[in-house]
Amino acid sequence: MFARSELLMLTASLAVLAGCATTDQGTRTVGERPQELNSTEASLWYRMDEAEENLRSSGRVIDDPALTGYVDALVCRIAGEFCPDVRVYVVNNPGFNAMMAPNGMMVINSGLLLRAESEDELGFVIGHELVHYLENHALEQHAAARNANITAAVVGSVLSIGVAAATGGVPGQGYSGSGASIATALAYGGAYAYSRERESEADRMGLQLASAAGLDPKAGPKIWNDLLNELEASDDNRRAARANRGGMFRTHPVIQARIEALEEEAASMQGEPADSIAFRAAVAPFINDWLDAEIALRDYGSTLQLIERRIAAGGHEGVFLAAKARVLGMRDDEGDFDHALETYEAAAAYADMPAQAYRDLGELNRRAGRPAEAAEAFTTYLQRVPDARDALLVERYIQTLMGESE
Template structure:
């Protein structure tokens, strides 16, 4: 038994050492970099990302707003300098808080990032963070680390099975993968630090990095979903540093760097044409706690309140906790006092009145909806409801 434990212990140590034995460090890329040896794993990854880019172009998920695309592309160029020519921007319609720059130069910015950034400075920090991943070849380094972990796990699977390792096999495999994951922690910290430096060098505020992470942490903490709340701690293998630690590190770094005043108004003006649609994408995810935190934070600027309060009311209706329906009605009524309130506000009020048996109020609200949306797709249905509620045609 002792001999068997010694064998298993030696194997575990071998797992950790083997997972780090093949170097995964790569030099920073130079402008115009592409793999020359087409037989390498690196070339294969470039080919795969080229294919992914073609699929993205044909997916219908990109936001075709020339002004928005030009602005974000210009910001990427400010951050990346001479690497701008290597990068191709795609704004992708998805509510996830993310951006990325693939090894082949495909730069993806999600609408979920654009709606969460309150200023150009915050967006510049995230783009700086992603540019560091691109410049330092982190994607390729991480792939090499995971490949090493896979090799280690495969070798140990055979060795430990022969030694009667049983459940211990999974633990040593986990150790191998953890070696790759810990390396990724270093990458993320490097991307935060250098990314902030790049953003500041381009003239943006040093406080923006800690601020956007603080905003996102508040969302994660308020989420209704355990899996989302757990993201604040980096996950089981620690592939990302704790968000609290990232905020602390970025705050400390910012103390020695310039932090000019940030302009919320101009950035909001940039995304305003899409605010209603992007908020709707978050509402339908039904992570009510996180979405309410996002909406309430965006409302603090005191603009776009018709759109924002409409989204807030919809979240309350979907959540349906005690008192939510009454609060939702009050929220819609307040939204209706703002010039930017979408027609959906009156439709939502009508539904609440109808379910409560207030037929006259429901009919009036439905008619107000049709007046504001004469080409509504559901016009025939609403007109039928008005007849049922009042006995007269609209």
């Protein structure tokens, strides 16, 4: 019969098996593909090939030669000799994310491009994902998860007996489920701790790759610090809590800890901020649509923090100011109406203020009892979009408002 202390020691010892089993896949070589077609590696690899084919036909990939050409060139600059092995897809997804599959498929979310202020910041994330690829992290994590399944079964069998013995019960009569549950938690905890280690490695080595490509290493900690500020400003307090809470099942290091580690690493590297003119030109045609997707999430605190940061950084001012005004109008807290009106008027000073924003400005002026200003904004809207679907309605607004202003 196991004593309770012995049971706990046995549990801890067996759980370590999940992290100790060999999962090292080594470093990738150029042009590498699995040779043993029946191997677990090949199975995962070819599932990714199928996923890539599905992604191509999903309608979510942004097929713009200027944007994809720019991103491809940056990836190749960082990937070096592995450039021919990597295929990049920019997809419409508002989340701050990118991923790299073991078959060479790299996916970059529009939400990441919206948040990145510079080529340096985008380059760091690309470097991070390339490390996952070059170091075979996905294959190693797959092996770790497989080991976790095996370990969970072994530990569960022992614990079903141990729990029953320690409590005076009979194995298989109400206790095996408890033992299996504990075993699964411990086994997967070991596997996901392994993943946290790989995330830290990807941060460190990704920073080195970006720096070697001539990018500013300080961009690495900065982009994560910006994301942390965004999470902390969220209207959903659980978002920030989830991002910063440690625990057995976290697959990424706690954000503040990873920022500090990146700052320490970057301090030992050389690099100056890159000229981001090409970056801004590549993303410019899409910023307004990406903001639409972000605003549709209705997390006003987080979105306003993002927009305010981008306004302060400079570039695309008319687009970001108009987006800020729209968020304020949607939130409609005390003072938001007047603030939104002022922000739309500030946005109008920039040539890149979106056409739809003039319609919104006209509506706010109409509601504020300013017919002349409303008519002017509506007129500008129709000049910018003469074939607008609501053109007849807006023309009636203008006629009515001009009559009121006389």
